[in-house]
Amino acid sequence: MLTIGQLAGYVGVTVKTVRVYHAKGLLPEPERDASGYRRYRAADAVELIKIRTLAEAGVPLARIRELRSGGGVAAALRQIDDELGARIEALQATRSRLRRLASGRLSPLPDEVVSFLGRLPGLGFSERWVALQNDLWLLVFATHPETARRNFLDQAAMVDDPGLLSLVLEYDRLHDVDPDDPRVDALALRLVSATRARYGGELPAYEPGSAIPLLVQGAVNASSPAWRRIDALLRERLG
DSSP: OBOHHHHHHHHTOOHHHHHHHHHTTSSOOOOBOTTSOBOBOHHHHHHHHHHHHHHHTTOOHHHHHHHHHSSOHHHHHHHHHHHHHHHHHHHHHHHHHHHHHHTTOOOOSOHHHHHHHHHHHHHTOOHHHHHHHHHHHHHHHHHOHHHHHHHHHHHHHHTTSHHHHHHHHHHHHGGGSOTTSHHHHHHHHHHHHHHHHHHTTOOOOOSTTOSHHHHHHHHHHHHOHHHHHHHHHHHHHHO
């Protein structure tokens, strides 16, 4: 028969820990002797060793109680292992983001988008255009990540097409011109033709009911009267 202090010492835990396990229902409290002291048997030491082993493996106490009270311990431990694996992956992803932030890469955008934006100045795009694209992709990726990726890949492919690239570059350069400038209407017509040739009758779309496309186009139109006119002409001709 062991006292609580002896039990704790043999197993390698503190008396306080044993009492916590009692309070949480992990280790049954033995009956007290005539002097009022708890007396523990070998079976109690074995149970305590099992509980300590699970706790040291990182199993939460609440889960240990479930495991100790039911069957299927091996399956439950495999489930816990899977959960820990998922948490480790999430922590590793967080660590990677923190390292990018520490290195000065403050954009939460995916690496491929950051790389794409870094190419634009070398293709002839203005700093204003690059900054606007960065902000708009931030909005779209934060709200519709799957749709954002599809549309991003589509836009990235456009700059690899010399004909489409020239249209987008001209669009950027018309930012400051008068909306009644003949070049605005001419570019709108060329954009209509290119859009029909590229997509046919089914334009890229977001989830039904999403307000994000209007927010994005509203931000573009608000920055330039010429761009606003081009958007109006495109909507009129493309329906």
